[in-house]
Amino acid sequence: MSRRLAEGISLDEPKPHPAATDAVVAYGANLGDRAATIAAALEELTRVPLVEAVLASQPVESVAVTLEGEDASAPAYLNGVAIVTTRLAPTVLLAYLHAIEARHGRERRERWGSRTLDLDLIAFGDVRSDTPTLQLPHPRAAEREFVLAPWLSVDPDAVLSGVGRVDEALARLRSDA
Template sequence: MKITATIGLGANLNDPAAQVEYALAELDRLPATRLLARSSLYTSAPLGYVDQPDFVNAVAQVETGLAPRALLHALLDLEQRHGRERSFRNAPRTLDLDLLLYGSARFREDGLTLPHPRMQERGFVLMPLLEIAPDTVIPGRGRAADWLAACSGQHVTALPPPAVAVNA
């Protein structure tokens, strides 16, 4: 059975926009998984530990046959291949992948809570999510759009699309 899962992506080290773009392409190559939609890139000020560069963020939706734990492990492996180091909470990172939603699943087990426990508090999640899926309902919390106003003090900005080369 295929499920639509929503993944948050972020990076603020080693050419963060490129890290996120590469990871978006790699999501489409995960086993039993295909990329359905991807947002534009956004920049956001760091939360928590603020003495670090701004982040580049995006959100993707995939159709997957992987179980939630298997998908999470695939995302963690992808982070590791991008050089992710977990030196301290909210540290700068080459790539951060969060499993935000897995269909309408609601559960908590060691190392995995769905929906992601803080997604409704993060403008850098909600803005790109609403770009690609404006009617998203966060299970147990309500419409994602209804949470966006609470994030108004966060600095999140859509990046312009990359320039397209035109052959003369």
């Protein structure tokens, strides 16, 4: 016979796992051995608990973007996107992303400064969040060709919540350039 708590939760039956959600993680690096760091970080991401799959784009090289705009004199970035299928909560996934960055020497000294590794949570299904620690979707994702183009390469039907189809957002971005 199953024991039950006052709230009606069985102590003998397993709790259902949350449904898996596809999260979009943008990755980038412009210091050190960029390709090796990115490859190692993506491999670590596959070993995060409750991550079921990671589908990564090929990295693309891009000009560094600083607070003042593009900076061709700064080391170039390798950027890409990974679709991460997970049962983690978005805040927990973000904490794992920050831990992976730290293991690869990421220091947060200046906003938009050069870095050994950058892992940004761009989208988490249709979740919308606007807190100091988590903004979803990422507020500048639709402004970044180095996010949108790699994203389309792994998900041609991608949709960015609040923006629309990623292919259309990329076309608008390119026509405004």
